[in-house]
Amino acid sequence: MLGSFKTRQNLEHPFRLFFLLAITGIIVALMPWFSVSFAPQYAGHFPLHWHAFAFIELVGGAAFAGFLLTALPSWCSYRPPLRYHSILLVLLLGVALICLPWPRLSSILINGFWLYLLGLAARYIVHTRSWHHASFIGVVSAIAALSIAYSLNPQAKWLHASVDVMIIGIALANFRVGRVLGNQALEDSGIDDEQFIPNPFYKNISALLLMLAASLSLLASEAVQGWLYLAVGMSFAARLQDWHDSRLLKRAYIRVYYAVSLSMAFGYMALGLVLLTAPQLFSFVRHFLAIAVYLLMVLTIMSIVGLRHSGLKLRFYFDTQLAMLLVVVAALSRSVLVIYYPSLMTLYTIPSVALSLAFIIYIARYQAIFRHHEPR
Structure with a gap:
């Protein structure tokens, strides 16, 4: 009876199910790298x-579903029953994961997943007229369109653009998460007469520039893409100035958030410079963005949401910080070390082992939290 109650609770607060499914997706995504190595x-x-x-469609899909179906009911103050939607979305993702050996079938299933998630997100926003959250409809629409394009014509450019759009979505979410973190840092410092409000103009500029760059990456020249991605990196760097306050930076969770944001700025500036001056390094920088930005941001968001919506005080445990460091190690091995010391070890073994350990550490910590604390 208690187990049935917990299952029903998790279906109504599906971040727990989807975050654990995201970890499964990561292990499955690493299978080709493990195979090459061992x-x-x-x-x-x-x-x-x-x-x-x-990595992009299945892990990203699970992370986005977990976040949006947790955040939108809270932001829109509208909470219709979710359990049947959760079951269907989990089934679509789970079957798509099982069908990976048959890429066409897997991509069709993931198309259905994104379209269904889009319908759910639109329902929350349209029903409550919460138009200030409508950007998430745009993000999920773009991801769905790119997913459909990939299923019709499986080229890497659609996946690269999908990473950019997902980073836009995470960056938009990070604006709200950052506000929560900043105010938490002030509260933890005993400051109750100030509020932290990050600059919304920098957020909008960086999101619009990255959407433009992602769109033109499908058809523009490398030079045009290079200048745009350089501008994207600089716009993300501009967002960092909101955090240059010792009262904020003395908190570990703010320093982690800052480091993730810095990796985003650095990654896109590096991508711009590479497209302009050394296109042969494009793949290495793209892997840095996919691991040190995309996966690291997914891990960060999952850690924050997992604590906040389990009723726990915000903190990054030592093992969570270790997990994040391992993601950075994987990124540096796959994108930098491999250039100077090319080998199977730097290309596949170190990244696959480091990423596996990082997300196993996450699941070990958060599965215990989920088991002992009710979702909120």
Whole structure:
């Protein structure tokens, strides 16, 4: 009876189900890298883009569903029953994960997932007329469109653009998360007569520039893309000035948030410079963005939401900080170290082991939290 009650609770607060499904997706996405490192005789059995598709569509889908179906009911003050929607979305993602050996079928299922999630997000925003959150409809619409384009014509450019759009979504969410973190830092410092309000203009400029860059990455020249991505990186760097206050930076969770934001600024500036001066390094910088920005931001958001919506005080445990450091190690090995010391070790083994350990650490910590604290 108690188990049934907990299951029903988790279906009504589905971040727990989707975040755990995201971890499963990461392990499955790493299978080709593990195969190359430890069982090369099976490496040829994985379809093209297996790891990229799983990281972006399946892990990203689980993370987005978990976040949006937690945040939108709170932001819109509207909470209709979610359990049947949660079941259907989990089934779509789970079956898409199982069907990865058949890429066309998996991509069709993930298209259905994104369209269904889009309908749910639109329902919250339109029903409550919360138009200031309508940007999330745009983000999920763009992801769905790119997902459909990939299923019709499986080229890497659609996946690259999807990473950019997902980072836009996470950056928009980070604006609200950052406000919560900033005010938490002030509260933890005993300051109750001030409020932290990050600059919304920098948020809008960075999101619009990145959307423009993602759109033109599908058809513009490398030079045009380079200048745009350089501008994107600088706009994200401008957002950092909101955090240059010792009262904020003395908190570990603010320093982690700052480091993640810095990696975003650095990654896009590096992408712009590479497109302008050294296009042969494009893949390495793209992997840095996918790991040190996209996956690190996913881990950060999952950690914050997992605590806040389990009724716990915000903090980053030592093991959570270690997990984040391991993600950075994976990114540096796959994007920087491999340039100077090219080998299977730097290309596949270190990144796959580091990422696996990072998310196993997350699940070990947060599964215990989810088991002992009710969702809110």
